Amino acid sequence: MKILGISAHYHDSAAALVVDGVPVCAVQEERLSRRKNDAGFPVGAIEWCLDSAGLEPSGLDAVVFYERSMLKFDRILTTALRAFPRSWRSFPHAIKNTLGEKVWVRGIIASHLGIPRQKIVFTDHHASHAAAAFLTAPTRRAAILTADGVGEWATLTIGRGERRADGSTAMALDREVRFPHSLGLLYSAFTAYLGFKVNEDEYKVMGLAAYGRPTLKEQVRQVIRVLPDGAFALVPAFFEFQTTADCSYSSRFVDLFGPPRHAYDPIDLESEDGRRFADCAASVQSVLEDVLVGIAARLRRETGLPDLCFGGGVALNGLANARILAEAGFDRVFVPPAPGDAGCALGAALYADRLYFRQPDRDVPDHPFWGPVVDGAQLARAAREDGQDVEELSDAASIERAADALAAGRIVGWMEGACEFGPRALGHRSLLAAPHDPAVRERLNRDIKRREEFRPFAPVVPAEAADRYFDLPAGGARLARYMSGVFPVRPEWRPRLAAVTHVDGSARVQVLERGMAPRLHALLEAFGRRTGVPVLLNTSFNVAGEPIVTAALEGYTTFRRCGIDVLVAGSSVVTRRAAAPAPPKESGAWSSNSVAASTIA
Ligand SMILES: [Fe+2]
Secondary structure: OEEEEEEOOOOOOEEEEEEOOEEEEEEEHHHHHOOOOOOOOOHHHHHHHHHHHOOOHHHOOEEEEOOOHHHHHHHHHHHHHHHOOOOOOHHHHHHHHHHHHHOOHHHHHHHHHOOOHHHEEEOOHHHHHHHHHHOOOOOOEEEEEEEOOOOOOEEEEEEEEEEOOOOOEEEEEEEEEEOOOOHHHHHHHHHHHOOOOOOOOHHHHHHHHOOOOOOOHHHHHHHEEEOOOOOEEEOHHHEOOOOOOOOOEOHHHHHHHOOOOOOOOOOOOOOHHHHHHHHHHHHHHHHHHHHHHHHHHHHHHHHOOOEEEEEOHHHHOHHHHHHHHHHOOOOEEEOOOOOOOOOHHHHHHHHHHHHHOOOOOOOOOOOOEEEEEOOHHHHHHHHHHOOOOEEEOOHHHHHHHHHHHHHOOOOEEEEOOEEEOOOOOOOOEEEEEOOOOHHHHHHHHHHHHOOOOOOOOEEEEEHHHHHHHEOOOOOHHHHHHHOOOOEEEOHHHHHHHHHHOOOOOEEOOEEEOOOOOHHHHHHHHHHHHHHOOOOEEEEEOOOOOOOOOOOHHHHHHHHHHOOOOEEEEOOEEEEOOOOOOOOOOOOOHHHHHHHHHHHHO
16 A cells, blocks of 8 residues: 655644555655745655655555644634633634644645545544554554644553554554643743743753753642642643743743743853753753653553653653653663654554554664655765865765764764654764864854754764763663663763763763664774774754755755865765965955956956
């Protein structure tokens, strides 16, 4: 069967194609439209998926949308009516959004693709998250946990999945926590309170948490109550997201935590307010972890299963994931590379294949590389036309050239094969640098990423060497496969890994097996031969405010615009020319005029 999965209309739209039970391709719309977190109907992603599989829409057996839009409409309507008249401002906004796109999804899909409406099916939002986590993990039986902001009504679900010997698949989400009680919305309220962008900057709260102490945990526990059965409830008086689209926290929230931070105020960790904000971040982070560990530990006891599959946007929280692994009693915790809503496109397609159409069980390849493939020859052509030095080397020579540059303290743009599905660069669209020098980190921040200083960069290490540099618990390497866990850097290595060690001594490390990205693995070894430490700083290949680069030309224009020293796509290598020496002081206006004249000629 050929099944197209779609997620859209909230944030970060995506499409994924599953053929005969196995993913063929998947991509977020933003990677093609070049609009960050593009939430529009993913026309480009769908077209690319069909093109790359050589399919026409009429060749599809089914198109699956990742949530039930009528149920979501029901939630928005019910919530607005319950809060009326306080919700009168947000109500028209919500209805316009919902009526405009979300409810009429079947018609939108049918008209875009020109397929009969009967071919369009829907999954529950959290079933899509659960399938994205369970059906892509190398396990046959597992407990399942999903947590996000909100889907239709559910915000957190628990259950279990089984891939049976007879080829059938079972997946049951037995219990759920419903809107407005939501760990994702709790975290988002603090994200907004701390002056960051909701649905985009949640990881900044996690980065800031390392600078604070959880001194405000008692206050956070006043806004979220843990119930006797392990579930939780937000106390409505502290929140506004159910009544207005303008602000997610209430004046009582401000009474409890103090004045909020404005987005444009710098965070000065030396000031009293700066420390309060860091303490707020540390406190909500700590409470989030406590609640998740409690739920996961209960799930472990109830199911008796040693594996946990964890999906939903909250599963991007690497600190919480590491604590679940350490404290909830599971041997292994699987978080997919795209646990958020974009990943639901793939989850929905797999769910429909296994559970709706009852197709036989299949192993899903255990990697994140489902997007467009980079063309090294395209890079070489573009660079040559632009008058840059370009070398088309052998595979091995291009790796050695990149390792030389990295060992010399240069920043390397690294493009390889198919791009990653999900928010993280896992070695195919990465900016790489030496891990020891804080000056490199500062240059990356200043010239390219323009990030806040408190945000750490992550390391990548070959699986064989990971334990030497990082304090990984049993199961830690698996969690670190897709950068889903934060673990301590071994104290003796922190000085030599200073650019990738967070202020609290931790790192969101990627543990790389050779088979997943052989060229990056070889590069790490080549760098290790030069420096003695086979670890690199690895951050996503994009500049501030833009999506991660996809095609060679995007990599090249990014390279030309900012301070990347060397660009590698496949085995094509472009090296930035050293700046021309400044002209001698005595050269006057006449000589610069002659330069201008010769340029015109
Ligand atoms: Fe979600």
